[in-house]
Amino acid sequence: MSGTLRLIRSIGNLFVIGYPLSSLLYFMWGLSMKRIVYWDGYNVLNGVIIFLIIAGFVPFSISLFVSDLQTGWRILASLFVFPLLCCSAFFWMDLPFYKQVNEMQFDRHKYLLTYHNSIYGEGAYDWYLFECARAGILCKATLLYSDEYGEFYNDSSLTSLVIDEDVNELHVVIDNDLLYTVGHPSREYIVMARSAQRGKYGYNLSQYKDPHTNSLIFNLYECDAQFRCARLPFVYSVPGQGVAASSRLFVEIDETTRDVHVIRQSASQDAELIFSYGDRPHCHVQECSIPDD
Incomplete structure (x- = not known):
């Protein structure tokens, strides 16, 4: 067996095993964490990863033919990947694509005011405040308001993060209404x-x-x-x-x-x-x- 053919089969073996496992690990992480974490580039990163999972099905299919793993293992891998691929498509459509409207550095943290379309329909927004490490890598979400009918707080231009320096607190203001304060204690209104x-x-x-x-x-x-x-x-x-x-x-x-x-x-x-x-x-x-x- 030539060195080139051996290399191709080794890559095929790696892809047959690694593609399903890496996809599964991502979904286990995503399903458990997507509602409570966020970071700069969250939407882009998730979209890229899921696109790679879907696009990776083509080289995975080729790897099934060039791999020298036992036939049973290759059949098992292919049966496992197909439902995972379907889940990828549904998971991609279900991603909460947040739109960031304000950002503020306060008390050793970075705060991001974001929203995404409510499950209740077009024109209704769910508003979130993300408290992040100063670098904006990992964040914790707080749901500020969920609108069932799209009657209130549906204009993303009427928002602000206001620091009250007298008491060292950060206020979240939407449509001139005070919705949340980061302070002592942090509180909603x-x-x-x-x-x-x-x-x-x-x-x-x-x-x-x-x-x-x-x-x-x-x-x-x-x-x-x-x-x-x-x-x-x-x-x-x-x-x-x-x-x-x-x-x-x-x-x-x-x-x-x-x-x-x-x-x-x-x-x-x-x-x-x-x-x-x-x-x-x-x-x-x-x-x-x-x-x-």
Whole structure:
């Protein structure tokens, strides 16, 4: 056997074994990680890899004929690769191709504001914030908002990442609404179509889960037009076992007194005032408290 023929058969053997295994390893990684990691060039890299998997089927088919592996192994490899090739096509179509609209360096991390089309239909976006290492290699995703009907936050040009240097926090703003804050603690905000306005300030209800008690904690923030925000003396806590059944909370401004009201409402009860903020803060229900600081 000539050296050239031996080399061709060795390459064929390598391709018959390596092509299915490398494709399988990629899919095992992709299926487990694609929803929680992202990096610069994520869309391009995934597209290139899956294209190579599909395009690699041609040299793989040729390798089946030039390989000197036993016939049974070659048949097994070919039977394994065909469904893998079909999965490649479906996986490619199912990739969440994110579109990045903003980027900001903050507190030793790089933050990317991105979106992709919602599963609910055209014109509806799912918004994500990716927290990345400073080099932008590996990132963790936070879902900010998922739109079922395409009614809100469907204009990607109305977005910004704003650093509040007074309190060292990063705000995510979409369509002039505050959706998320990276800070102490990091928190999301209850979407109310528009924040309640009083004079030059907007009022936003935040929520986060206390990792120690598993309670859902609500706070009220007063923000100016540049999204410099101050936390008001209001804490509303829902115990862990009651989180799923918690009432809907929202903010409104009393038209007569111009006080800020926090209202809760459930499907079975009328709206109930739980907190008011005018000349001084006042709680109206047991779950509400006014911190000393």
